[in-house]
Amino acid sequence: MVRIGIIGVGNMGSKYLDILRSGKIDGAEVTALYVRNKQKASDLNESVSPQIKVYTDLTALYASGDVDAVIITTPHYFHVEMSMQAFAYGLHVLCEKPSGVYTKEVQALNDCAAQSGKAFALIYNQRTNPLYIKIREIIQSGQLGAIKRTNWMITDWYRSQCYYDAVDWRATWRGEGGGVLINQCIHNLDLWQWICGMPTAITAFCHEGKWHDIEVEDDVTAYVAYANGATGVFVTSTGDAPGTNRLEISCDRGKLVTEQGKLLVYTLEQSEREFNKTNQVPMAKPAYTVEEIQIANNDHPYEIIISNFVNHIAHGEPLIAEGQEGILGLTLSNGMHLSSWTGKTIHLPIDEQLFLDELNKKRDRSISR
Numbered sequence: 001m002v003r004i005g006i007i008g009v010g011n012m013g014s015k016y017l018d019i020l021r022s023g024k025i026d027g028a029e030v031t032a033l034y035v036r037n038k039q040k041a042s043d044l045n046e047s048v049s050p051q052i053k054v055y056t057d058l059t060a061l062y063a064s065g066d067v068d069a070v071i072i073t074t075p076h077y078f079h080v081e082m083s084m085q086a087f088a089y090g091l092h093v094l095c096e097k098p099s100g101v102y103t104k105e106v107q108a109l110n111d112c113a114a115q116s117g118k119a120f121a122l123i124y125n126q127r128t129n130p131l132y133i134k135i136r137e138i139i140q141s142g143q144l145g146a147i148k149r150t151n152w153m154i155t156d157w158y159r160s161q162c163y164y165d166a167v168d169w170r171a172t173w174r175g176e177g178g179g180v181l182i183n184q185c186i187h188n189l190d191l192w193q194w195i196c197g198m199p200t201a202i203t204a205f206c207h208e209g210k211w212h213d214i215e216v217e218d219d220v221t222a223y224v225a226y227a228n229g230a231t232g233v234f235v236t237s238t239g240d241a242p243g244t245n246r247l248e249i250s251c252d253r254g255k256l257v258t259e260q261g262k263l264l265v266y267t268l269e270q271s272e273r274e275f276n277k278t279n280q281v282p283m284a285k286p287a288y289t290v291e292e293i294q295i296a297n298n299d300h301p302y303e304i305i306i307s308n309f310v311n312h313i314a315h316g317e318p319l320i321a322e323g324q325e326g327i328l329g330l331t332l333s334n335g336m337h338l339s340s341w342t343g344k345t346i347h348l349p350i351d352e353q354l355f356l357d358e359l360n361k362k363r364d365r366s367i368s369r
Contacts, residue, residue: 002092002310005032005067007058007082008074009044012096015302016071021048024303028310032066034058058082062089069119069313071306072096075169076177080105083323087116094121094309098186099326101177102359103334104352110324120323121309125301126187127194127320131263134293135247136195138256138265145252145271150196150232156243157184157236164214171214174366177359179216181206181333185236190321190329192234196249198328199224199232203345204336211239215366222336234336254288263293 004020006013013033020030033048034055035041044054055061062070062085069092072082080100083093093113099122100106113120126132138144157180169175176183204222211218219237226232237243246259254267268275268286275286304320311317331350338355339346 002028002313003031003066003068004028004310005034005061005070005091006030007034007061007070007072008078009033009035009040010073013071013073016073016306017048019303019306024300025306025310027314028306032061032064034061058085062086062091067091069094069309071123075175076101076182077175080109083109083120084112087112087118087120090116090118092119092309092313093323094119094123094306095323095326096123097190097326098182098330098333099323100330101182102352102356103327103331103350104356106327106330107352110327113323119309119313119319121305121312121319122321122323122326123302123305124187124190124321124326125305126191128301128304129298130296131258131261131298132191132195134263134295135249135256135258139195139249139251144249144254144256144265144267146228147196147226147230147249147251148272149230149248149250150192151246151248152188152192152233153235153244153246154185154188155235155237155240156245157238158241158243159184159212159218159238161212164212171212171216171218172366173215173359173362176216177363178333178337179208179214179218180236180238181217181220181336182330184238185220186329186333188236189234189332190325192232193328193332194325196232197226198331198348199226201225201345201347202332202335202339204339206337206340211237215362217337217340220336220340222339224332261295263295264290265293266290 006017032053033044038056041054041056053066070086072095079095083095086093164171171179202224206217207219208217218239222234224232248257252271252273257264266288268288270286272286308320312319334355335346335350341358
């Protein structure tokens with residue numbers, strides 16, 4: 001039995017507590033909770049079973065011997081420190097996204113995780129979605145040929161002002177380290193690179209407080225270039241209603257398009273590059289077929305991630321989202337921020353110290369709401 005401690009029992013921590021207490025995760029039980037607030041700790045003590053110990057001292061929980069693994073669900077800036085401390089005590093770590101706020105600290109976390117020999121996973125629950133699993137399978141199989149262009153408009157992360165006002169650390173540079181890119185769209189940035197690979201250059205425009213009374217970005221348009229000459233555009237916002245979630249990947253032998261949960265695959269009868277060279281009919285276009293791929297529902301993504309983490313510890317099951325991979329989507333987020341802040345195209349790998357210096361300028365001026 002894998003004994004799990006939940007670090008932070010807010011919105012998501014409470015969700016994971018309910019999942020574990022429901023018995024839905026075979027081979028796991030929650031045995032400890034950590035909250036800083038003593039009144040909340042007292043309330044939790046009255047509402048959970050005596051077998052679950054509630055701590056207000058994180059080091060005491062880590063050193064208690066009550067847990068084999070932890071799920072970290074605290075605000076972003078605590079993820080690296082708390083994860084590294086857990087590894088130091090010989091614990092496995094499942095961390096909420098993002099793994100950290102800037103790549104320099106996340107690289108240190110990745111090194112620490114590797115040296116610890118313990119499991120390190122991220123709650124990238126979107127990787128369990130059969131839709132994105134199928135898209136990745138098609139692209140990586142090569143059946144559509146090399147990628148030529150990627151376009152993702154993901155503006156259905158709508159948030160109204162009360163969402164940002166609910167907690168004082170949210171949507172501030174000092175408390176969260178960014179806006180839509182590091183909070184909501186870190187999922188999509190992870191999926192984008194998971195499916196299409198990492199670009200080599202980024203040019204981005206991040207508009208801060210465009211639609212809300214916040215100091216971080218809530219509207220972003222980014223252009224990326226890939227090593228093979230392909231290009232991509234990524235557009236996101238928390239201010240569009242109704243929003244759009246449309247991903248289109250164009251390749252040499254066709255394209256795929258997904259929107260509103262549907263997946264269409266267009267397959268050319270001949271490679272576009274070959275058609276371009278051999279066709280002798282002006283205005284002609286390559287012939288193609290189109291197929292709608294039926295996709296299963298994305299049921300219980302959080303249960304899948306937690307079960308996978310537990311089964312990895314107990315039975316060696318491959319992790320769905322290796323913790324070390326969190327630096328990839330974060331690199332895209334940091335790169336977009338840095339491009340916008342400097343007004344320049346950013347070539348990967350990014351200048352990690354320059355990003356941190358610019359972020360610190362933002363944090364120095366940050367005002368908690």
